[in-house]
Amino acid sequence: DGGITQSPKYLFRKEGQNVTLSCEQNLNHDAMYWYRQDPGQGLRLIYYSQIVNDFQKGDIAEGYSVSREKKESFPLTVTSAQKNPTAFYLCASSRLDSLNTEAFFGQGTRLTVV
Amino acid sequence: EDKVVQSPLSLVVHEGDTVTLNCSYEVTNFRSLLWYKQEKKAPTFLFMLTSSGIEKKSGRLSSILDKKELSSILNITATQTGDSAIYLCAVEAISGTYKYIFGTGTRLKVLA
Numbered sequence: 001d002g003g004i005t006q007s008p009k010y011l012f013r014k015e016g017q018n019v020t021l022s023c024e025q026n027l028n029h030d031a032m033y034w035y036r037q038d039p040g041q042g043l044r045l046i047y048y049s050q051i052v053n054d055f056q057k058g059d060i061a062e063g064y065s066v067s068r069e070k071k072e073s074f075p076l077t078v079t080s081a082q083k084n085p086t087a088f089y090l091c092a093s094s095r096l097d098s099l100n101t102e103a104f105f106g107q108g109t110r111l112t113v114v
Numbered sequence: 115e116d117k118v119v120q121s122p123l124s125l126v127v128h129e130g131d132t133v134t135l136n137c138s139y140e141v142t143n144f145r146s147l148l149w150y151k152q153e154k155k156a157p158t159f160l161f162m163l164t165s166s167g168i169e170k171k172s173g174r175l176s177s178i179l180d181k182k183e184l185s186s187i188l189n190i191t192a193t194q195t196g197d198s199a200i201y202l203c204a205v206e207a208i209s210g211t212y213k214y215i216f217g218t219g220t221r222l223k224v225l226a
Contacts, residue, residue: 031212040123042202042218043157050211058213090156096212102148103204103214105156 003027006091006106012114013078013085021076021109023091030096032074033103036060037088046089049074050096078111086113116141120203120217128225131193135220137203138185145212147179147186150202152219157202160188193224 004025013019025032031050035043045058049068063082068074074093078085088110092103121136137147146164150157161170163179163186170177174191190197200219207213 033214035216040218042120043204043216045213045215048211048213056211056213088155092214094212100162101146101206101212102159102162104159105150108155 004091004093004104004106006089006109008109009107011109011111013111014114016080018077018079019111021078021089021091021111023074023076023106024072025074025093025104025106026072027093027095027104028071029093029104030071031094032068033092033094034058034064034066034074034076035090035092037090037108043090046076085111087111116205116207116215118203118205118215118217120201120220122220123218124221124223126223126225127193129194131224132189132191133193133222135188135190135201135203135222136185137187137217138183139203139205139215140184141205141207141215143208144181144205145208146206148204148206148214149177149186149188150204152200152202153198160201190222193222195224195226198222198224 007022033048034046047066049055065077091106094103118139149160161177168179179186202219203217204214
């Protein structure tokens with residue numbers, strides 16, 4: 001089945017620790033995105049990528065890093081510089097070469113700082 | 115700065131009621147407007163509206179794009195408890211690269 005897989009579903013981070021959230025898609029989509037969702041704030045864009053080895057900062061990129069070494073994969077690292085990382089993280093992907101460019105989402109990763 | 119605003123933030127109705135959710139935007143280089151339903155985790159796609167497709171309907175759900183007013187509405191008729199969810203509006207913008215700007219969402223609760 002085609003889709004987007006995020007792992008893990010739940011993640012706990014200690015203060016000062018870096019953690020990496022995985023996102024893999026087998027939809028052959030060119031574009032991939034990372035969003036953060038906090039209660040009452042909708043989805044805020046962290047980073048996005050439209051091509052391998054290239055990515056752009058979104059609205060809240062500070063304290064996060066990404067890589068896009070393969071078309072299928074777009075991992076997000078939450079660094080110790082991110083002061084308030086507890087949130088629900090959603091990865092999405094979309095086509096760029098047609099009229100049907102709606103984004104498809106993974107099931108999300110809930111990150112909690114302990 | 116690009117912005118998408120949804121209203122109301124939350125809404126409680128009874129089964130059988132009709133609801134209208136609103137989305138307004140200020141986005142440079144608008145390409146399309148999308149509606150999503152988020153029940154538990156992953157938002158699921160409902161509609162995409164563009165300049166060439168300003169009205170969409172699927173069952174009890176329908177949506178209209180008003181490009182002059184820079185807004186869209188999502189209507190749900192004969193609501194059911196299964197319609198309880200967060201409804202997200204997003205605008206797809208092209209400014210050298212493509213990206214989606216999301217609103218805060220409307221939390222709908224339908225009571226039996």
